[in-house]
Amino acid sequence: MKTHHSLVHALLPSSTTSRRLPPSLLPSLTHPPTVRALAHTHTLTVQPLRVVTEDTCLFHYLVPAPMSPSNKSVGSDAGSQDSVDGNTGPRTLHWDPDPSTLQLHSDSELMGRGAVRLGMSKLTQVDFLPKEMVSYSKETQTPTDALSQKEEEDEDITAPPPTEDNQEEKAVQDEQQGEDTPKELTEEEKLQVLHSEEFLSFFERGSRIVERVLAEQVDVCFDYSGRDLEDKEGDLQAGAKLVLNRRFEDERWTKNRVVTCLDWSPQYPELLVASYNNNEDAPHEPDGVALVWNLKYKKPTPEYIFHCQSEVMSAGFAKFHPNLVVGGTYSGQIVLWDNRSNKRTPVQRTPLSAAAHTVKTFCSTSTFCQTEAGSLTCSSFCATLTLFPSSLQDSLELVFKQSKAVAVTSMAFPLGDVNNFVVGSEDGSVYTACRHGSKAGITEVFEGHHGPVTGLSCHSAVGPVDFSHLFISSSFDWTVKLWSTRSTRPLYSFEDSCDYVYDAMWSPTHPALFACVDLSGRLDVWNLNNDTEVPTASVGVDGGAALNRVRWSHTGREIAIGDSEGHVHIYDVGEQICVPKADEWTRFVRTLAEINENRDEAEELANA
Amino acid sequence: MEDFHNGNEVSHNTASVSMKCIENVVGGDDYSANLVNKWTAGIVERCLTQLVKQGKPYKYIVTCAVMQKTGAGLHTANSCYWDTAMDGSTTVRWENRTMYCVVSVFAVAVA
Numbered sequence: 001m002k003t004h005h006s007l008v009h010a011l012l013p014s015s016t017t018s019r020r021l022p023p024s025l026l027p028s029l030t031h032p033p034t035v036r037a038l039a040h041t042h043t044l045t046v047q048p049l050r051v052v053t054e055d056t057c058l059f060h061y062l063v064p065a066p067m068s069p070s071n072k073s074v075g076s077d078a079g080s081q082d083s084v085d086g087n088t089g090p091r092t093l094h095w096d097p098d099p100s101t102l103q104l105h106s107d108s109e110l111m112g113r114g115a116v117r118l119g120m121s122k123l124t125q126v127d128f129l130p131k132e133m134v135s136y137s138k139e140t141q142t143p144t145d146a147l148s149q150k151e152e153e154d155e156d157i158t159a160p161p162p163t164e165d166n167q168e169e170k171a172v173q174d175e176q177q178g179e180d181t182p183k184e185l186t187e188e189e190k191l192q193v194l195h196s197e198e199f200l201s202f203f204e205r206g207s208r209i210v211e212r213v214l215a216e217q218v219d220v221c222f223d224y225s226g227r228d229l230e231d232k233e234g235d236l237q238a239g240a241k242l243v244l245n246r247r248f249e250d251e252r253w254t255k256n257r258v259v260t261c262l263d264w265s266p267q268y269p270e271l272l273v274a275s276y277n278n279n280e281d282a283p284h285e286p287d288g289v290a291l292v293w294n295l296k297y298k299k300p301t302p303e304y305i306f307h308c309q310s311e312v313m314s315a316g317f318a319k320f321h322p323n324l325v326v327g328g329t330y331s332g333q334i335v336l337w338d339n340r341s342n343k344r345t346p347v348q349r350t351p352l353s354a355a356a357h358t359v360k361t362f363c364s365t366s367t368f369c370q371t372e373a374g375s376l377t378c379s380s381f382c383a384t385l386t387l388f389p390s391s392l393q394d395s396l397e398l399v400f401k402q403s404k405a406v407a408v409t410s411m412a413f414p415l416g417d418v419n420n421f422v423v424g425s426e427d428g429s430v431y432t433a434c435r436h437g438s439k440a441g442i443t444e445v446f447e448g449h450h451g452p453v454t455g456l457s458c459h460s461a462v463g464p465v466d467f468s469h470l471f472i473s474s475s476f477d478w479t480v481k482l483w484s485t486r487s488t489r490p491l492y493s494f495e496d497s498c499d500y501v502y503d504a505m506w507s508p509t510h511p512a513l514f515a516c517v518d519l520s521g522r523l524d525v526w527n528l529n530n531d532t533e534v535p536t537a538s539v540g541v542d543g544g545a546a547l548n549r550v551r552w553s554h555t556g557r558e559i560a561i562g563d564s565e566g567h568v569h570i571y572d573v574g575e576q577i578c579v580p581k582a583d584e585w586t587r588f589v590r591t592l593a594e595i596n597e598n599r600d601e602a603e604e605l606a607n608a
Numbered sequence: 609m610e611d612f613h614n615g616n617e618v619s620h621n622t623a624s625v626s627m628k629c630i631e632n633v634v635g636g637d638d639y640s641a642n643l644v645n646k647w648t649a650g651i652v653e654r655c656l657t658q659l660v661k662q663g664k665p666y667k668y669i670v671t672c673a674v675m676q677k678t679g680a681g682l683h684t685a686n687s688c689y690w691d692t693a694m695d696g697s698t699t700v701r702w703e704n705r706t707m708y709c710v711v712s713v714f715a716v717a718v719a
Contacts, residue, residue: 117692121692124686130679130680
């Protein structure tokens, strides 16, 4: 018994200690709690606890509740291990099932501390809020494109990987930069675009159209009732004969150059090509220039600008092809310009051959190109036919009577004739020549001029009577002479001019009309049915420059004149002059007959 | 930031101790994935040794969490059921430019 008693007591402190814990937690206790601080409060020696794994609860039931007096006496005897049947007798345990009371009692007895209650502690929360990513599109376009969104995503994706640290601020910065700068072209890229084919053609086209529009001066206030007509006297020139319509010149391209040739386009009656020789004041500019002018629009700049390395002595529209302009140059080359290409330089040119044109090309014409697509040029001593596009060159030496070489200054083709042509030479004679056939070369000589022949024109007006045997020639001897191929002596000599006559041309529509220009700046229009002594209309061209070239337009209503200062003047010929009446041809027959008679009479008188 | 869950001055002490520990270990460094394990271990060990040095009759539980600042959010919570008079916990939050550090100390009274 005593041993039991002592055992109980010995066990008491340890059990008391263990009793401080709530019973619910007890099963989890596996480690023997170390008891250190408690040792000094108890008289009993503290023995280390044995690990009790399963029957820890036993202690509670064994130890009596000290407070209840009824249990006290029984308590000491409760050392028996039969714990379960507490109700059987006084020896049985009488315990208080309420754990809190157990605790309270034991605590107050042993620990001497205040009441300890277990409770829930306050909730501890740790919050790190996510950083709000500010992202917004800087595009101004309405976001209907799925494509633009995709591009943004791509930018976002590419931005973070470069950043090694994955630092948030840096990533945001990169993103913003990616959306910020639209791709700026470098200088090279800009130049590349400016020189690209597409840009150049677009720019040419666009600037041409804009120039035309800008130059238009349509009078929107025109009053058809005629109220303002007093001011418009000048416009009602129904009776006027020769009126200046336009003057073409260009600061850069025509200044200080002489107009060497003019030609009207067969397809577009408003287009005119003018060729110029070199500008002595501007040695770096190309020597040869050919400009295509447009009558239809008021824009003052040329429609097309062509140039080449040597002076263009003559130019004409290729009749076989609407886009080509043929030019004969001083160096002997024939050049071809194409207005479809953006180039201003010739697209094709004949090779420079030593034999053909050792001296300058004086004249060229493409009149026979209806059949053969080529151009014939005459230079001193030599007439060369150049065919396009086969680049054939056929050279014909012009030698008169096997001895005298002809220095050709001008040439002309009779209408519809591709074989025979007339040439004028420096010595004042006019020759007819043949290209092919047994009589290839010079055929006939027409002597009469006292000075170099400057211009030749074959009669071209088509009508009931054929006058194609007629041609006129102009010369430095101040005269224009009328010839017929049937006679080697001139039919008539027009001597109204007081200066070198530079050019003459038959009207393409009126059989008895021709125009001539001279050095003093005068344009004369002769109507042989009216008067053979005096020109029917005459006008002095402004500026007083020497007039180089005269060309009737294909309609016969306008005359183009080129002068020695690079100006091209367009004159409108009054209707009553230029439009032939039905009887013009018959009248001209009579005129010719008269002329012939007069000539014969004059000869007889001279011979007699 | 310090959370007191009991009136005991142990809490005050604990908070300052853990703060000091964090500063000493992480201080002015930027987040580095190589070093972060070293840091967490260092913080916990230091805190614990300092607390134990105080000689108080407590059991300590120290946790340390280091999170990189990436803009993500983090939310934690804890609660205890214990002797509210004797036991306490402290949570200290610390941050610099590149990371957050949270150290929690739970002190459970012994006996």
